[in-house]
Amino acid sequence: LHAMNTVVAQLQRRFQDYLVSLYQQGFLDNQFTELRKLQDEGTPDFVAEVVSLFFDDCSKLINSMSRSLERPENVDFKQVDSGVHQLKGSSSSVGARRVKNVCISFKECCDVQNREGCLRCLQQVDYEYKMLKTKLQDLFNLEQQIVQAGGAIPQVNIN
């Protein structure tokens, strides 16, 4: 039992450290904390659900924007803009800070109809969301391990 507790404690510490590092590296911001606050016994997978919805959204939006932007001429910037707006709103809502930040520059490029800039931002957004996805998967894995080990998800105070 003692060993068990040690494992849980270790996992919990790892989880804590990992989550803090995600904040520190700018992957996440306070909105993610907000999200975590909303998760309770009634909705134990709330964050994972929202986040996976977000990643699905990212993938779809990036695909459609990339189709728009890869056209050699007459890029429909309005369509791209709407995609960026959507992405920005979502990323802001889940606290995906880096994705959101890229979206801000993406939107600027879009406003001035800079196709090159848009493509660059698109690549960046793609990279960032995939990166975040991996990181969060790791985080959720840790969470599960803690739960399986019979521990509670620790409260992490980011500040």
Added chain:
Amino acid sequence: MVCEMETDQIEEMDVEVLSSMWPDDVGTQADNQFNVEKPAGDSDTLKEVDIAEKRTMADLKRLPELLNTTDQGSSQLTNLVRQWEYMQDHAVRLLREELKILTRQREEAEAKELKIIEEHNFETEEPENVPVLDETSHLFRRFRQKKRDELVDSKRVVIDEEFDTVAYWKQKALSLEKMLEASTERERRLIEKLNESLKTMESHSAPVEELTQNLKRAEGFLHFILQNAPIVMGHQDKDLRYLFIYNKFPSLREQDILGKTDVEIFHGGGVKESEDFKREVLEKGKASKREITFETELFGSKTFLIYVEPVYNKAREKIGINYMGMEVTDQVRKREKMAKLREDNAVRKAMESELTKTIHITEETMRAKQMLATMSHEIRSPLSGVVGMAEILSTTKLDKEQRQLLNVMISSGDLVLQLINDILDLSKVESGVMKLEATKFRPREVVKHVLQTAAASLKKDLTLEGNIADEVPILVVGDVLRIRQILTNLISNAIKFTHRGKVGIKLKVISEPSFAGDKEQNETSVWICCDVYDTGIGIPENALPCLFKKYMQASADHARKYGGTGLGLAICKQLVELMGGQLTVTSQVNLGSTFTFILPYKVATSDDHSDDQDEFSDMVDHHQPEPDDTTEGYFQFKALLGSIYSNGGPVMGSNFLPHKAMLTSPIKLINGSVADPSNSSGQSQTVQVENGGYMDESESAHQYGNGNGHRCSSKESESCSSSQASSEMESELTVSSPREEEKTETEVKETSQPKILLVEDNKINIMVAKSMMKQLGYTMDIANNGVEAINAVKDTSYDLVLMDVCMPVMDGLKATRLIRSFEESGNWDAAIEAGVDIKTSESEQGCERSTDRLPIVAMTANTLAESSEECYANGMDSFISKPVTLQKLKECLQQYLQ
């Protein structure tokens, strides 16, 4: 015309035969033969001018090539051949004539010889060796024979008559014979000379021909070059009369030109100038060029580049001028166009850079203003929390010292808030963000309300009075909020600096002031002059100029003594000017001041009176008619001395009522029936809440349910605020008051679950917001865009709408506008007009609710396009910046749901 042309051509043919100097197609190009002087009659002039030889720079080897390879050249060659043949014939004829002359001379010489012989009576015998004329000439021999016959006869007669002294005669005969010999010798020499001369004639013909050829070549060159050139050449004598002219496109016949001056030929622009120019060249003796634009009937508007040179004879006397003109109309036009283009370009560039500069400055200014507004907002929110808490604290049991400290705290907070409000207002006016609204209102009521409000918080023994002249219309149109703000500001100012006596407002109609200028004024406009007067300390004259400047008070002493931000008057002035009026002040130290502002208003017609009555009026007026209220011209209020306001705290506190403030009953305050000193304003509000509900300051300018007896009016809201201006300004920003939260919590229990609508297109945002709502204990409906929102609002009675700004199909701003339009008009016409498919079900229910103002809170992404200003301008009540957090949502719900 045709006839003329034909004759011209015939004439031209003649010319051509005589001289090839001139192009053979001159005449075919125009209907009027233009004037080549016939070279035959004009050879002298030509010699004088001597164009060909002087000017030609012809490459004589190259020229034949050119002549051979071009059409012009071959026609020219034929012409030259013809010319050469003619010249040959001419030379032969000349030679024959010469020969004839010589023969005649010889005959004369012979006759003379015979005569001499006759005179001296020669002997018939003559020495055989005497040279005689050429034997070959039969004619001559015959002559000789004849002569000899005659001589024989006459000799015989002479001999017969004079035969006296033989010696004498012999001698004489000898001398005569010598003479004869000499004569014969002379004759022989003459004949030799003649023959020689004949020979030289022949040999001379070669150089002449060569010269002629050269001349022809030169002519050919000129012809070749000039054939299609748009060139006019001419020579004019020293009176500037044309002696000859060459014109490629002649429009006059030669008789119209030759011997005349330019002025005699043409009329119109440029003619005089060109003649003056030629004269100038002639006088100065220096060749010169000039561009002259002619505007003549003859050939319209044409520009020529004219070259004029003086011509001298051998004695170096001026005899006239040569001139050459080339038509450059198109080039000049092009050049002028280019110049204009360049000029336009320069101007445009200058304008562009100016514009860019302006845009840059404007952007900077806007950004600065935006930042200021945001900052002010950011400061104000927490500050209002602090002051609100302090207010709550003031309602608890405190000892005297604590209360004093608290009062200082509250009044300091109030000052900061006031300052922020003022700055916000100023920056709004300055950046042009402030928009004026045209609403109908009753000036009498406004004055009354302002005075009531002031009286409610009056702590001095002052009389407040209102005096409205009869001619002031009952109903006018203007931005009542701003006007009330100005009045309140001026009144509170007046009260501040007045310690006894009166403070009052006087309204009267005046004629249109001179500064109104050219602004269109229709008949329904009226200028109302409003005096806000007091019997206070007055303002020294030297302080008057800076009175309306920002952050200025009459003196540093005043600032210390009376406090205030020093922005109030500046804002008043700006607002008055924004509305097209003027704010002035007169004052006498220790006697008082009068602030006067004059503004134009539209007089509201009675037609629409019924529609919008409820916009401004107090429900009490309708249900318990006070006959004099709308037309009453005089009000007087006294301070409720020693009553509820034992200290400044609660009064200050009323500033922080959110714009959805609970409202107190004005009647109670006016009548002084809030007699219980322990009844603080806060408590009184709590009591009023039950029948009050919430309302917006701006709502008073928009709509009220006219059948809604328990609704409170704007009048009431004023009575609970001592600084109306600030609360009006606050109405644009969300302020949460902790005290209100307290109330909300108690009230929420009584009401059923509130209906909330979330309008949002982003499903992740929806998911998050929904979860938050759940955590806060609420559920909500979802609309995915503005159109869905409108339909949802139409069908369901919501207590709160959270509206995303940027959405597909229809954005939040537009949806809000349409919802507001419905609330005002009671129908969805505007929405239908905007293309929203309004489902007609439950429309009755919609009509019923048309009197409520639905709280709509924007959810903005904090971008420029989703500015808070924009939200307010479109009828939203408040905004939450994204991403939405639990706290923000909670505050919002607490504010709007009871």
